[in-house]
Amino acid sequence: MNDLKTFKFNYGGTILYFGPESTERIRDHLEGKKKALIVTGKRSAKESGALSDIEKILDELHIERKIYDGVRFNPTVEIVEEIIGEMRSLGADFLIAIGGGSVIDSAKLASVAYVEDRKPEEYLKGYARASKHLFLVAVNLTHGTGTEIDRYAVATITRTREKLGTAVAYPDVSVDNPKYMISLSKNQTLFTSLDALYHALESSVSPASNVLVRDLSRTAIEKIISYLKKSVENPKDLEARYMLLYASMLAGVAIDMAGTSIIHGLEHGLSGVVPNLEHGAGLAIIGPELFKLLYRTKPQEAWEAMRALDPTLRPNKEDAERAGESILKFQRSVGFSLTLSDYGFNDRKLREAIDVAWPLFQSRLMPELPEIGKEEIFSILKALL
Numbered sequence: 001m002n003d004l005k006t007f008k009f010n011y012g013g014t015i016l017y018f019g020p021e022s023t024e025r026i027r028d029h030l031e032g033k034k035k036a037l038i039v040t041g042k043r044s045a046k047e048s049g050a051l052s053d054i055e056k057i058l059d060e061l062h063i064e065r066k067i068y069d070g071v072r073f074n075p076t077v078e079i080v081e082e083i084i085g086e087m088r089s090l091g092a093d094f095l096i097a098i099g100g101g102s103v104i105d106s107a108k109l110a111s112v113a114y115v116e117d118r119k120p121e122e123y124l125k126g127y128a129r130a131s132k133h134l135f136l137v138a139v140n141l142t143h144g145t146g147t148e149i150d151r152y153a154v155a156t157i158t159r160t161r162e163k164l165g166t167a168v169a170y171p172d173v174s175v176d177n178p179k180y181m182i183s184l185s186k187n188q189t190l191f192t193s194l195d196a197l198y199h200a201l202e203s204s205v206s207p208a209s210n211v212l213v214r215d216l217s218r219t220a221i222e223k224i225i226s227y228l229k230k231s232v233e234n235p236k237d238l239e240a241r242y243m244l245l246y247a248s249m250l251a252g253v254a255i256d257m258a259g260t261s262i263i264h265g266l267e268h269g270l271s272g273v274v275p276n277l278e279h280g281a282g283l284a285i286i287g288p289e290l291f292k293l294l295y296r297t298k299p300q301e302a303w304e305a306m307r308a309l310d311p312t313l314r315p316n317k318e319d320a321e322r323a324g325e326s327i328l329k330f331q332r333s334v335g336f337s338l339t340l341s342d343y344g345f346n347d348r349k350l351r352e353a354i355d356v357a358w359p360l361f362q363s364r365l366m367p368e369l370p371e372i373g374k375e376e377i378f379s380i381l382k383a384l385l
């Protein structure tokens, strides 16, 4: 059994408590607070036990609260606006987001738009830059997004179906408690960890990558390889959950420093057009093929992270094909074998998704990547139907 101690980690603007005793540690940060809006989805906050743990703390501190439980995955700006409406009607002096990426991201956007009296869309479109936010506590319920430790929030503009990510705010205090991960379903376990895997892989090759980003990424990948299968086979394995959560947190720091790449750029188009596509599943379907392009372009950087996954790889572009195949093999070994057709994609929807994703895809291009057009991307994705 590994050391599963609770520790405190300061990064960006966040004080993160990580480990089995982490929830209790937020108490000191809530002294003097009066009214909390708790933001959650429909089920996980209750099923994980996190909501009752938090309510107990709020009771002890005599903090009034209201619960908004309307966040769903792939959240929209309308959801963020509903949260802002609830904050106003309560007169909230802080927010507690209890959930995965969708919940925490929606709360981040609301915390900024509420204080600055702007529309969430303005931040997503880049018309406004966030500079202040309402105090935000994030109780993370998945081992995937890393949003509990990064600045980013992703939401969809319903009108245009653009799923956009932007830097808004670090949570002030975050909780990564592995016991809350035990109630994740098999698919959630897989999809969220595969999201973390692509954060690690993509941040390693992004233009802003550096040795720290790649070391964090390699460690994250090592943990995912060692513990994802264990966690799928035995969901209650707390050590496996702790390590997967640790991996996703490290990969969250890596993307906060270096950003993601074309795989995330394209995936946001796919799940913008087909909202029932889970983000991690979308990445895992298109990732192995697209990572070949990235490995070919940045073989040294890609190898530094990838060698955890396949020690036989060499840092040269001739191994790009094998690198993609190794990712695919790993994904199959943990039970992931979905395709784009499983989510109802056809030629028409693929073209729509490429159009929607195109600005985002292009924003993630790096100078070393060979020229790549919509038709080429279409044929890559069509082969994945």
Ligand SMILES: [Fe+2]
Pocket: 145, 195, 199, 264, 279
């Ligand atoms: Fe992601």
